[in-house]
Amino acid sequence: MNILLFDDDLRILRFLKRGLEAESHTVSMATSHSQGWELLQIGGFDLVILDVFLGAENGLDFCQQLRQQKHAVPVLMMTAKDSPEMSLECQEAGADGYLPKPFAFDDLISSIERLTSKPSSPSPSFFSGIPGFAMTVNSFSTGLLFLNWLV
Numbered sequence: 001m002n003i004l005l006f007d008d009d010l011r012i013l014r015f016l017k018r019g020l021e022a023e024s025h026t027v028s029m030a031t032s033h034s035q036g037w038e039l040l041q042i043g044g045f046d047l048v049i050l051d052v053f054l055g056a057e058n059g060l061d062f063c064q065q066l067r068q069q070k071h072a073v074p075v076l077m078m079t080a081k082d083s084p085e086m087s088l089e090c091q092e093a094g095a096d097g098y099l100p101k102p103f104a105f106d107d108l109i110s111s112i113e114r115l116t117s118k119p120s121s122p123s124p125s126f127f128s129g130i131p132g133f134a135m136t137v138n139s140f141s142t143g144l145l146f147l148n149w150l151v
Helices: 011-020 034-040 059-068 084-093 105-116 139-148
Strands: 002-006 026-030 047-051 073-080 097-100
Touching: 002 011, 002 034, 011 026, 011 105, 026 034, 034 047, 034 059, 047 059, 047 105, 059 073, 059 084, 073 084, 073 105, 084 097, 097 105
Parallel strands: 002 026, 002 047, 047 073, 073 097
Antiparallel strands: none
8 A cells, every 4th residue: 555644753754654664555755745745746645644733834734735636545634632623623624534643553554444445335135136125234124024014
């Protein structure tokens, strides 16, 4: 998986890069908005991991701009300022996930897997091919009760 890792702290960037590469990910690092945009133009990222506070710049602004430009890449926001309000701000900015610092590396890996896994499409119901009997799993028992009532 190709990940864009975005933070203004080089120690954190290097640590996360080593850990993610050990998990077989390809990691590009950015420390500023301009560097992040340059890397995004190259493209091919499966995930952006973005710090909320980037020195004088703001990761929330970057995420909003990313969404305004219709980039569909999943964004995982991380921040040292954990609060329900910050979580909501990240969501409103267009982030797909939120991870408060400090975090366990396993939590980062779990968040990455959750954000980048493709949802499986539901299998069609047995009755979906029979006209008038297109039922979901939730309505199956109700359908059986209805059929019993008809008989």
